[in-house]
Amino acid sequence: MKRSVERHPDVFGDELPDVQQIKQKLGGLRVYTRKCNQNFLDELDARIDEIERTYEKCGNAAQVQSIQGYLTTLCCWCYNDYLEDRFEGAEAKWPTDLKLDIADRFPDLVSADTASLKPSIGAGWLVLLGQFLQATEHVVRKAFTEPVVVQITDVKMSREGSIHFDFSKFDHCLDQLLRRIDLDSKRTCAKCGHKGDIVRKKDKANVLCTHC
């Protein structure tokens, strides 16, 4: 930026702005300056944008994303290295838990006679599913004017590559939560949980990242 200002004072003005602070926040790069030339700010924004799409350690393309609840900028390769290091040989500790049993963990969301309900989805979607189930449980428990009854009977991946729920009892107050998890699942690698894209094959779609 300094070089740009020196070379093009006609565009950026001839005064270098005071940079107050540079830090990482919410997985992104923040640069705080005192009031300065608008062209300078636009140029700075463009450069920050570029930096934020690059993983700080390896230089691969990456996007800010929520991984296990905190925001970070990891490329899919480094993210998978991280998972392996962290959870090596301990699949049960994988985020959130490969052995998630909805009947056991969220008894209010299944019928009383459901002894066990294990979702048949990839491990990469477990965080999304956990968040959805928690939010749904909250809706059910906090309903005060009329009771909300939700009974999930199955969770799986649809042929279109998004998460799919079967319900024996459903309430439309869940519409928005369902829409959100549907969209999120289409953008999350079903295997590892990194940002992914829908990959269509002949008869079935999957959501995968470049690594997987």
Ligand SMILES: [Zn+2]
């Ligand atoms: Zn990387």
Ligand SMILES: [Zn+2]
């Ligand atoms: Zn992946």
